[in-house]
Amino acid sequence: MRKFVFPGEMILNSPTGLSYxxxxxxxxxxxxxGLFDESSKSLIPLKSVWVPHIDDRVIGTISEIGxxxxxxxxxxxxxxxxxxxxxRERQKFYVxxxxxxxxxxxxxxxxxxxxxxxxxxxxxxxxxxxxKIPRLMGKENTMINELTTFTKTKIAVGKNGYVxxxxxxxxxAIEAVLRIESEAHVPGLTDRIKEMLENEGNK
Amino acid sequence: xxxxxxxxxxIVNGKRIDGRDFNELRPLKIEAGVLKNADGSAYEEWGxxxxxxxxxxxxxxxxxxxxxxxxxxxxxxxxxxxxGLDGHGRSAPSRREVEISKVTSDVFSxxxxxxxxxxxxxxxxxxxxxxxxxxxxAGITAASVALANAGIPMKDLVxxxxxxxxxxxxxxxxxxxxxxxxxxxxxxxISPRNNEVLLLQFDGGVTPEQMKEAEKLVLEAGKTISxxxxxxxxxxxxxxxxxxxxx
Amino acid sequence: MRCIYLDAMSxxxxxxxKKLSEEGKREDSRNAFDFxxxxxxxxxxxxxxxxxQVDIGDTRVIAGVKMVVESPHxxxxxxxxxxxxxxxxxxxxxxYESGPPSPEEIELSRVTDRGIRSxxxxxxxxxxxxxxxVWSVYVDVYxxxxxxxMLDAASIAAMAALVNARVxxxxxxxxxxxxxxKKLNIKNIVTSTTFAKIGSSLFLDPNENEExxxxxxxxxxxxxxxxxxMQKGLPGSFTMDEINKLIDVSFDKHKELKELxxx
Numbered sequence: 224m225r226k227f228v229f230p231g232e233m234i235l236n237s238p239t240g241l242s243y244x245x246x247x248x249x250x251x252x253x254x255x256x257g258l259f260d261e262s263s264k265s266l267i268p269l270k271s272v273w274v275p276h277i278d279d280r281v282i283g284t285i286s287e288i289g290x291x292x293x294x295x296x297x298x299x300x301x302x303x304x305x306x307x308x309x310x311r312e313r314q315k316f317y318v319x320x321x322x323x324x325x326x327x328x329x330x331x332x333x334x335x336x337x338x339x340x341x342x343x344x345x346x347x348x349x350x351x352x353x354x355k356i357p358r359l360m361g362k363e364n365t366m367i368n369e370l371t372t373f374t375k376t377k378i379a380v381g382k383n384g385y386v387x388x389x390x391x392x393x394x395x396a397i398e399a400v401l402r403i404e405s406e407a408h409v410p411g412l413t414d415r416i417k418e419m420l421e422n423e424g425n426k
Numbered sequence: 427x428x429x430x431x432x433x434x435x436x437i438v439n440g441k442r443i444d445g446r447d448f449n450e451l452r453p454l455k456i457e458a459g460v461l462k463n464a465d466g467s468a469y470e471e472w473g474x475x476x477x478x479x480x481x482x483x484x485x486x487x488x489x490x491x492x493x494x495x496x497x498x499x500x501x502x503x504x505x506x507x508x509x510g511l512d513g514h515g516r517s518a519p520s521r522r523e524v525e526i527s528k529v530t531s532d533v534f535s536x537x538x539x540x541x542x543x544x545x546x547x548x549x550x551x552x553x554x555x556x557x558x559x560x561x562x563x564a565g566i567t568a569a570s571v572a573l574a575n576a577g578i579p580m581k582d583l584v585x586x587x588x589x590x591x592x593x594x595x596x597x598x599x600x601x602x603x604x605x606x607x608x609x610x611x612x613x614x615x616i617s618p619r620n621n622e623v624l625l626l627q628f629d630g631g632v633t634p635e636q637m638k639e640a641e642k643l644v645l646e647a648g649k650t651i652s653x654x655x656x657x658x659x660x661x662x663x664x665x666x667x668x669x670x671x672x673x
Numbered sequence: 674m675r676c677i678y679l680d681a682m683s684x685x686x687x688x689x690x691k692k693l694s695e696e697g698k699r700e701d702s703r704n705a706f707d708f709x710x711x712x713x714x715x716x717x718x719x720x721x722x723x724x725x726q727v728d729i730g731d732t733r734v735i736a737g738v739k740m741v742v743e744s745p746h747x748x749x750x751x752x753x754x755x756x757x758x759x760x761x762x763x764x765x766x767x768x769y770e771s772g773p774p775s776p777e778e779i780e781l782s783r784v785t786d787r788g789i790r791s792x793x794x795x796x797x798x799x800x801x802x803x804x805x806x807v808w809s810v811y812v813d814v815y816x817x818x819x820x821x822x823m824l825d826a827a828s829i830a831a832m833a834a835l836v837n838a839r840v841x842x843x844x845x846x847x848x849x850x851x852x853x854x855k856k857l858n859i860k861n862i863v864t865s866t867t868f869a870k871i872g873s874s875l876f877l878d879p880n881e882n883e884e885x886x887x888x889x890x891x892x893x894x895x896x897x898x899x900x901x902x903m904q905k906g907l908p909g910s911f912t913m914d915e916i917n918k919l920i921d922v923s924f925d926k927h928k929e930l931k932e933l934x935x936x
Contacts, residue, residue: 461764461817461818462731463764463765463819463820464764464818467764474720476717476718478817482763482764485767502763506718506813506815507737507739507813508738508813509718509720512848512850513739514739514809514811515739519771549763551762551764553762555718555735556718556719556720556721
């Protein structure tokens with residue numbers, strides 16, 4: 224059974240290392256407003272602040288080109304992205320380009336060193352609540368695969384909340400993404416999204 | 427404090443000037459997520475107080491502010507020029523507003539998991555659109571909901587409310603007239619998980635017994651306030667759930 | 674300092690807006706001279722003599738009127754004062770911070786004030802109380818959420834709050850703010866329309882992405898008969914024909930805006 228929990232609410236009588244929780248006097252408390260599942264002991268925030276982890280795939284915009292061939296990448300209001308490239312290499316990106324890249328290292332929690340960049344050309348960029356990114360991906364990427372198959376769009380998803388969509392059906396894909404964002408807490412999401420995509424596909 | 431010459435009678439037939447009992451809160455309503463751009467927000471009506479709170483961040487702190495160990499909490503409390511019944515407020519922040527901003531920042535620096543976000547700043551904007559006594563408490567109570575609505579990790583969902591001495595009686599949640607003429611106004615901010623006090627300001631005169639009575643009234647009222655805060659956070663999610671349960 | 678800075682993300686968005694505008698299209702598929710949805714709620718601040726909250730799309734502003742007894746200016750001993758000002762609150766967008774007003778905010782405030790004052794929406798003589806005493810009417814507009822076109826939102830809110838205002842009772846040298854029986858006499862309604870020029874396309878009521886892409890901006894404020902104030906902004910230019918066309922649109926829009934304000 225899932226229930227709403229709030230910051231400061233005791234969720235377990237024993238100390239545990241659950242994400243989004245803290246321990247005080249040998250008991251576990253929630254740090255966030257979220258949903259707690261007592262049987263599986265999982266705490267899912269309904270909204271969250273993204274902090275970078277190594278290997279996170281993120282989406283950002285080139286904001287500055289450094290003299291040494293590095294790029295500043297806007298990925299988040301708190302965390303700066305820096306993409307290092309070989310100085311002898313020809314300039315690959317321009318200011319305003321949208322790229323997808325992987326977090327290689329994190330410095331002082333506020334700078335993410337990025338690698339393996341890929342240019343995302345044209346398309347539409349949107350931002351959603353980062354707590355919903357796992358739902359948008361689905362178990363083993365099932366949700367996102369379904370979305371791209373049905374709408375015949377290209378979609379890239381960044382852990383930092385940015386979603387990039389390209390294709391003639393981009394509008395439909397955007398609608399589906401927004402619906403996943405707002406309804407992720409209601410059981411039966413996968414079926415509803417599937418139904419929505421199938422129905423529209425028949426139109 | 428206003429002159430005692432035209433002091434109105436604050437207790438009439440054993441009730442307060444607005445007909446309330448001494449332990450009775452004014453009507454309180456909170457709505458979460460009312461502003462589009464902010465990362466979290468709340469609108470609150472508490473008696474005749476009307477308050478907006480908005481949260482931005484965590485975002486990169488300007489260099490002069492940045493702390494490599496933790497996030498800096500910057501609360502800004504201000505009153506709209508038309509918020510009072512009398513006269514027209516001026517726009518420059520008053521010393522009162524600066525002080526309230528400071529003590530509000532202190533409350534939330536305690537409760538937010540600041541160590542998770544070094545070199546960043548979390549901004550809390552509190553705007554009093556209409557004031558009717560107890561606005562600093564109202565601001566903190568609304569800001570708390572806005573922070574949870576923004577997904578900022580915190581140790582607790584803080585609430586705030588004023589205790590007061592009206593003549594020889596202790597009371598909760600004073601309105602503007604009571605605030606102006608009461609013998610002591612004692613705003614508290616409380617962390618409800620352990621009932622620790624995060625804000626306490628007061629001048630006037632109370633006995634230690636009266637203070638204990640005020641504390642009791644605050645904790646009792648806090649149960650109601652906490653529930654309203656939580657209901658506000660749940661509301662939009664429950665509304666979406668209800669849409670599917672009906673079918 | 675308050676400022677809107679053009680970050681990389683909005684540069685990317687503005688390229689997209691520019692590309693759309695080449696085909697005369699808008700991001701939210703509005704027609705060129707359509708406003709976004711406009712919602713007005715009047716009288717929500719009972720402590721103020723008049724108030725109104727206005728939403729244009731996601732832009733939200735709130736205006737309040739306060740009336741104060743003051744001494745008249747020496748050169749106009751029989752006239753009261755009307756002062757309109759606009760403040761962008763830090764909560765309006767992540768780019769806004771508290772501090773002294775930016776040139777942008779001062780322009781916003783002054784243009785809103787000029788349109789309403791030049792249309793003599795309140796006859797200054799009707800604000801006269803007795804010798805040496807006049808009403809000063811302060812209309813303060815706060816921007817709560819920024820999503821483009823603060824100017825029209827501020828102007829509509831200021832007018833709607835004035836229409837909503839009631840005069841406090843003045844007796845024996847003191848004001849009773851709890852007794853407000855008489856409506857403030859508003860003689861004329863002025864409305865504001867702001868246009869963005871992107872490339873060679875003209876759009877009414879730009880949203881925030883269109884504002885970051887626009888080359889030039891024109892605000893036209895009119896009443897039933899006359900143009901009351903205009904303000905051109907940004908480095909881009911307009912042709913005379915364009916200006917004349919936008920004036921026509923402004924008079925067209927005046928009717929529906931006036932109806933909304935009076936309702």
